[in-house]
Amino acid sequence: MTRNSGTEINIKINKAWVPLRLGSTRPDPRTLRRGRLVHGGHAVPLRTCVGCRVRTAKSDLLRLVAVGGDIVPDPQGRLPGRGASLHPDLGCLDLAERRRAFPRAFRLPGPLDAKALREHLEAPPAGCVGRKAGNGSDV
Numbered sequence: 001m002t003r004n005s006g007t008e009i010n011i012k013i014n015k016a017w018v019p020l021r022l023g024s025t026r027p028d029p030r031t032l033r034r035g036r037l038v039h040g041g042h043a044v045p046l047r048t049c050v051g052c053r054v055r056t057a058k059s060d061l062l063r064l065v066a067v068g069g070d071i072v073p074d075p076q077g078r079l080p081g082r083g084a085s086l087h088p089d090l091g092c093l094d095l096a097e098r099r100r101a102f103p104r105a106f107r108l109p110g111p112l113d114a115k116a117l118r119e120h121l122e123a124p125p126a127g128c129v130g131r132k133a134g135n136g137s138d139v
């Protein structure tokens, strides 16, 4: 009897039968995510911006964490808890607020205050962090 070379099975994807070769470590191109985020064959971690919903390299997005009802930026990625990712861009912040993406992203019920985040995005980029140095106690 004739046998197929290699082990091949058919799986059903979107109502179409697709041959799948077992034992192959090569990823099927169909399972690769679209995008231009592969550097020299190494896939970078991807995150979805909660504002514009674009998948981007994690390093291009700002990690956010909800702390007691406030959304705080976590550029170092060191805060514990469930995070969300956003382009460091006011446009994406506006989009996320308009579609109420934050409570969903953080899995929290209540409204979240993005004021600290907005201030972070409106502030000049890194390098000017110390503009209020020495006066941390103003309310």
Ligand SMILES: [Zn+2]
Binding pocket: 049, 050, 051, 052, 053, 054, 086, 087, 089, 092
């Ligand atoms: Zn975005």
